Amino acid sequence: MNAEPPEHIPVLLQEVLQLVVTNIKGTYFDGTLGDGGYTKALLNKLDPEGRVVASDWDSRAVAFAEQWAPGYEARLSVNHNNFCNIGDILSSYAIDAVDGIVLDLGLSSRQIQDASRGFSYRADGPLDMRMDCRLSGTASDILNKAAEYELKRIFFHFGEERRSASLAGIIVRERQHRPLKTTLDLVSLMKKKWRPKYYTKSASRIFQALRIAVNRELNNLERFLDICWSSLLTSRRIAVISYHSLEDRIVKTAFRRHENPCICPKDIPFCLCKRVPDAKIITRRPIRPSGEEIAHNPRARSARLRVAEKI
Ligand SMILES: C[S@@+](CC[C@H](N)C(=O)[O-])C[C@H]1O[C@@H](n2cnc3c(N)ncnc32)[C@H](O)[C@@H]1O
Missing domain, CATH: 1.10.150.170 (Putative methyltransferase TM0872, insert domain)
Incomplete structure (x- = not known):
């Protein structure tokens, strides 16, 4: 008999909800559905008219969601897709832009435990x-x-x-x-x-x-952080949790580039490129899990959460 894989414990969940949910009647995009930890928590926090579009590249995560997603009826739309296709995913539900985006990178416990992967x-x-x-x-x-x-x-x-x-x-x-x-x-x-x-x-x-x-995980992340802004409403936020220093650097650099997009040489006194910022960094330093969270969920050990707001 196959033992059920251990439940995936969502990392930094309360911090993400607190920083990303700015409109409890809004629509949110969870680009890394996994076992649905974030998606369910978002739906539970939102008002009944609040909605989540959730996507995962792994068809097994999508199949697993079929077991629990019907409980949320039309408030939840699940999609088998790479998060880089956020524009197409949202437009397939006639959505131009959302009230918040979350990405929780890496693997779920279910994927790690499945020896066949x-x-x-x-x-x-x-x-x-x-x-x-x-x-x-x-x-x-x-x-x-x-x-x-x-x-x-x-x-x-x-x-x-x-x-x-x-x-x-x-x-x-x-x-x-x-x-x-x-x-x-x-x-x-x-x-x-x-x-x-x-x-x-x-x-x-x-x-x-x-x-x-x-x-090609780093390429996916870079591409996503280039294009996701047009799928986010103004004054709304994106949160990314990474587990690897290279991923975290990509997130930090992308957020900084959107906050300060000027490419003029440092030695000229005024900006000639006229590039306009389209984001504000909310977390100057990454948020790390507490000792208590790590003790409860050792997988959270290397997690770093960064949040930015579209302006
Ligand atoms: C850490 S798990 C997410 C866990 C989820 N937040 C939860 O609480 O259950 C990461 C998930 O992201 C998915 N994933 C990784 N890269 C992806 C990509 N480029 N596009 C869509 N999903 C991706 C993986 O298949 C995995 O299911």
């Missing part, structure tokens, strides 16, 4: 890691086909792993004998070559790096 180094399964199974390349494809320098770049850049070069070399030598197909293939290789004290942290970094590469 290949996201976890703790369980044996295919080296897949695609959030959307319509994507063409899996983690196994990358490991078996990418050039050594490309593997090193992925491990170093996305995983911040110091032993990236050595692992890339080991993988390239190994795959000449047999392709890496399962998480256990990759884990066994790391265990064989690395001392146990390095193994656990490095395995988690390498799996994270591969997942980011397979799903």
